[in-house]
Amino acid sequence: MHVLVIGAAGMVGRKLLDRIASEPGALGGEIDRLTLVDVIEPVAPAALAGISITKAADLSDAGVAEALIASRPDMIFHLAAIVSGEAEADFEKGYKVNLDGTRELFEAIRLEGKKAPYRPRVVFASSIAVFGTPFPDKIGDEFFTTPLTSYGTQKAISELLLSDYSRRGFFDGIGIRLPTICIRPGKPNKAASGFFSNILREPLVGHEAVLPVDENVRHWFASPRSAVGFFVHAATLDLDKVGSRRNLSMPGLSALVGEEIAALKRVAGDKAVKLIRREPDATIQKIVAGWATDFDTKRATELGFRAETAFDEIIKAHIEDELGGNI
Numbered sequence: 001m002h003v004l005v006i007g008a009a010g011m012v013g014r015k016l017l018d019r020i021a022s023e024p025g026a027l028g029g030e031i032d033r034l035t036l037v038d039v040i041e042p043v044a045p046a047a048l049a050g051i052s053i054t055k056a057a058d059l060s061d062a063g064v065a066e067a068l069i070a071s072r073p074d075m076i077f078h079l080a081a082i083v084s085g086e087a088e089a090d091f092e093k094g095y096k097v098n099l100d101g102t103r104e105l106f107e108a109i110r111l112e113g114k115k116a117p118y119r120p121r122v123v124f125a126s127s128i129a130v131f132g133t134p135f136p137d138k139i140g141d142e143f144f145t146t147p148l149t150s151y152g153t154q155k156a157i158s159e160l161l162l163s164d165y166s167r168r169g170f171f172d173g174i175g176i177r178l179p180t181i182c183i184r185p186g187k188p189n190k191a192a193s194g195f196f197s198n199i200l201r202e203p204l205v206g207h208e209a210v211l212p213v214d215e216n217v218r219h220w221f222a223s224p225r226s227a228v229g230f231f232v233h234a235a236t237l238d239l240d241k242v243g244s245r246r247n248l249s250m251p252g253l254s255a256l257v258g259e260e261i262a263a264l265k266r267v268a269g270d271k272a273v274k275l276i277r278r279e280p281d282a283t284i285q286k287i288v289a290g291w292a293t294d295f296d297t298k299r300a301t302e303l304g305f306r307a308e309t310a311f312d313e314i315i316k317a318h319i320e321d322e323l324g325g326n327i
Contacts, residue, residue, distance in 0.1 A: 007079030
């Protein structure tokens with residue numbers, strides 16, 4: 001099986017590769033070729049280096065998608081995107097990367113299939129940003145997508161394309177609407193949601209973090225470990241069970257910022273909590289106010305997707321995966 005991972009240098013991409021390396025049969029078969037692509041050249045895990053080809057390329061650039069699809073990969077993970085805050089700040093870049101690149105990929109697959117039969121599995125990273133206010137108490141599987149950000153609009157359009165290209169038989173696609181992933185490892189990025197991770201990640205290693213919103217802000221979360229699990233499960237899922245509605249809101253945990261901080265106190269004590277500095281930011285507050293806060297993910301749960309049910313679990317997963325189990 002030939003697997004293509006676009007966005008392989010990102011956080012979820014790297015963790016997905018680590019999972020594949022540690023569980024050779026995780027994607028349902030033996031992988032004999034792995035193509036890894038990102039705007040910076042990805043690094044293949046040592047266990048996969050012998051079957052890996054790594055490339056630095058921007059999917060939205062002319063000819064890139066066609067070149068990648070010419071080798072006819074059997075399974076494609078499309079994880080590449082610029083994050084919410086950057087997509088809102090740079091309108092043209094957001095549409096070029098998040099929408100045009102996706103359309104180029106889907107079209108390349110369709111055109112390759114005109115040469116000879118070809119129908120790969122496509123697993124697409126979408127987002128709960130496809131939903132916009134006003135919200136019900138819990139967003140169910142029937143709730144419509146009315147995004148109120150450019151990032152959410154780009155993801156929503158891509159979801160429609162994925163469903164239509166799948167309906168037409170050009171590929172077998174599934175869209176994974178990710179909750180906000182927390183705790184993200186590494187340094188802060190340009191995502192407007194970054195503070196949700198920052199106020200936990202930094203204090204766990206003795207560094208100060210800034211909280212730009214009130215503690216009564218509620219949001220929808222899952223860990224990086226769960227995110228990887230979503231993609232692995234989607235890769236092997238019988239999509240006949242999914243039907244024509246190919247985009248699924250993933251399970252997660254609805255929690256207040258104050259509940260995040262309370263979990264941090266339980267796990268790491270008062271010394272960690274005291275490193276959180278309140279510094280209100282009106283721009284971030286406005287963006288966050290338009291985000292979904294809770295979901296009823298019956299479809300995804302019935303299809304076997306799983307996530308954490310308590311914030312303590314999310315923090316402990318980060319400590320195990322990123323800090324060697326120690327703080």
